[in-house]
Amino acid sequence: xxxxxxxxxxxxxxxxxxxxxxxxxxxxxxxxxxxxxxAALALLAACTQSGQVFEPTNNRAVTATTTPATYTFTLNxxxxxxxxxxxxxxxxxxxxxxxxxxAAQYNNGATSGTDMTSGxxxxxxxxxxxxxxxxxxxxxxxxxxxxxxLYFAVQxxxxxxxxTNPNGACGASGWIQxxxxxxxxxxxxxxxxxxNSNTTFNITNTNLAQFRQHTFxxxxxxxxxxxxxxxxxxxxxxxxxxxxxxxxxxxxxTTTGAGGVTHLLPVGxxxxxxxxxxxxxxxxxxxxxxxxxxxVTHTGVTxxxxxxxxxxx
Numbered sequence: 001x002x003x004x005x006x007x008x009x010x011x012x013x014x015x016x017x018x019x020x021x022x023x024x025x026x027x028x029x030x031x032x033x034x035x036x037x038x039a040a041l042a043l044l045a046a047c048t049q050s051g052q053v054f055e056p057t058n059n060r061a062v063t064a065t066t067t068p069a070t071y072t073f074t075l076n077x078x079x080x081x082x083x084x085x086x087x088x089x090x091x092x093x094x095x096x097x098x099x100x101x102x103a104a105q106y107n108n109g110a111t112s113g114t115d116m117t118s119g120x121x122x123x124x125x126x127x128x129x130x131x132x133x134x135x136x137x138x139x140x141x142x143x144x145x146x147x148x149x150l151y152f153a154v155q156x157x158x159x160x161x162x163x164t165n166p167n168g169a170c171g172a173s174g175w176i177q178x179x180x181x182x183x184x185x186x187x188x189x190x191x192x193x194x195x196n197s198n199t200t201f202n203i204t205n206t207n208l209a210q211f212r213q214h215t216f217x218x219x220x221x222x223x224x225x226x227x228x229x230x231x232x233x234x235x236x237x238x239x240x241x242x243x244x245x246x247x248x249x250x251x252x253x254t255t256t257g258a259g260g261v262t263h264l265l266p267v268g269x270x271x272x273x274x275x276x277x278x279x280x281x282x283x284x285x286x287x288x289x290x291x292x293x294x295x296v297t298h299t300g301v302t303x304x305x306x307x308x309x310x311x312x313x
Contacts, residue, residue: 068144068145069144069145070142070143070144071142071143071144071145071195071196071197071198071199072126072127072140072141072142072143072198072199073095073103073126073127073141073143073148073195073199073200073201074124074125074126074127074198074199074200074201075093075105075123075124075125075127075152075200075201075203076124076200076201076202076203077091077117077121077122077123077124077154077203078120078121078122078202078203078204078205079117079121079122079154079186079203079204079205079208080120080121080205081205081208082156082186083121084157085156085157085184086117086121086154086156086186087117087118087119087120087121088116088117088118088119089116089117089154089155089156090107090115090116090154090155090161090176091105091107091115091116091117091123091152091153091154091155091176091187092104092105092106092107092115092152092153092163092174092175092176093105093127093150093151093152093153094150094151094152094175094242094244095127095141095143095148095149095150095151096148096149096150096151096231096233096242097143097146097147097148097149098233099230099231099232099233099234099235099271100234101130101134101241101242102129102130102141102143102148103127103128103129103130103136103141103143104127104128104130104134104135104136104175104242105125105127105128105136106135106136106163106165106170106173106174106175107155107163107173107176117154126140127140127141128140128141129141129142130242132240133166133167133169133170133240134165134166134169134170134240134241134242135165135166135169135170136170136173143195144195145195145196146194146195147192147193147194147195148192148193148194148195149189149190149191149192149193149231149232149233150188150189150190150191150193150201151175151187151188151189151231151244151266152187152188152189152203153175153176153177153185153186153187153211154176154186154187155176155179155185156179156184156185156186157184159179159180159184159185160179160180161176161177161178161179161180161185162176162177162178162180163175163176163177164177164243164244164245164246165242166239166240166241166242166243167239167240169240175242175243175244177243177244177245177246177263177264177265178245178262178263178264179211179262179264184210185210185211185264186208186209186210186211187208187209187211187266188203188207188208188209188266189209189266189267189268190207191232191268209266209267211264211265211266212264212265212266212267212296212297212298213262213263213264213265213296213298214263214265214294214296214297214298214300214301214302215300215301215302216247216272216274216301216302216304217301217302217303217304218276218304218305219303219305224248224249224276224277224278224279224280224282225247225248225249225274225275225276225282226246226247226248226274226275226276226280226282227246227247227248227272227273227274227275228241228243228245228246228272228273228274229243229244229245229246229247229263229265229270229271229272230242230243230244230270230271230272230273231244231270231271232268232269232270232271232293233271234271234273236273236291237273237275237283237289237291244265244270245263245264245265247263248280265296266296267296267297267298268295268296269293269294269295269296270293270294270295270296271291271292271293272290272291272292272293272294272302273289273290273291274289274290274291274304274309275287275288275289275290275312276288276289276309283312284312285312285313286311286312287311287312288309288310288311288312289309289310289312290304290308290309290310292308
């Protein structure tokens with residue numbers, strides 16, 4: 001309620017106010033105005049009772065953290081072009097993200113198991129994750145959405161293969177890096193694989209290719225040297241890194257590692273981390289090191305003279 005005093009004339013008309021003629025009248029809202037008022041009051045009540053948490057400094061709702069979705073990566077192998085040379089043969093596979101190994105399948109030359117092709121040159125397996133040493137586990141890798149690089153190698157015929165793994169931590173199993181007969185190693189290198197769901201990658205006669213050699217030349221060779229070949233996105237040598245090849249020895253102009261076998265790689269570009277010193281304990285304080293990139297073409301040579309090396313503090 002409120003009071004209003006209309007102007008009244010002495011004759012009772014509106015225009016001049018006479019004392020004592022003020023009466024209480026009701027303040028009446030139109031229906032639309034009443035609705036707006038009630039809505040505003042309801043909104044205010046909801047705000048005061050809400051359980052929403054706000055940051056005190058900027059009055060912004062706190063965003064809840066969620067665990068990112070993860071997916072599996074399956075190899076579907078079906079290679080028949082070379083017939084019996086790839087039937088009942090061991091293979092190995094590596095999956096990297098940003099230069100870090102995230103999934104692996106090893107073989108130690110065994111004649112049975114999930115890391116063997118069938119009598120038809122086929123196999124299917126989900127790649128397992130790796131532990132803190134870089135060795136495969138028994139559990140499928142849980143891979144977040146992103147871009148990955150795949151390497152796959154399969155033994156050829158009766159040729160003996162050699163393997164490599166992170167600093168020997170994985171025992172006799174590892175990545176197949178060479179073939180004793182000098183050139184008959186086959187496989188796949190595929191970079192930029194997009195994973196945003198459970199993914200299957202097909203290895204077929206179409207993308208299977210012969211591996212090629214590369215030469216490291218040391219004109220002023222140290223007493224001992226080792227060159228670790230890694231995925232191109234690798235940033236530094238680490239004892240737990242998975243090498244794609246390890247060249248070790250004392251000879252200049254070598255394409256070989258320990259045992260005199262020729263190391264072979266898929267055609268493409270790689271990162272190398274080399275170390276030289278008085279003994280076989282490489283990448284130690286006082287040793288020399290050199291880092292760079294090279295491309296495998298089968299005829300390429302990487303020459304590392306004394307100027308290429310710096311002393312490790």
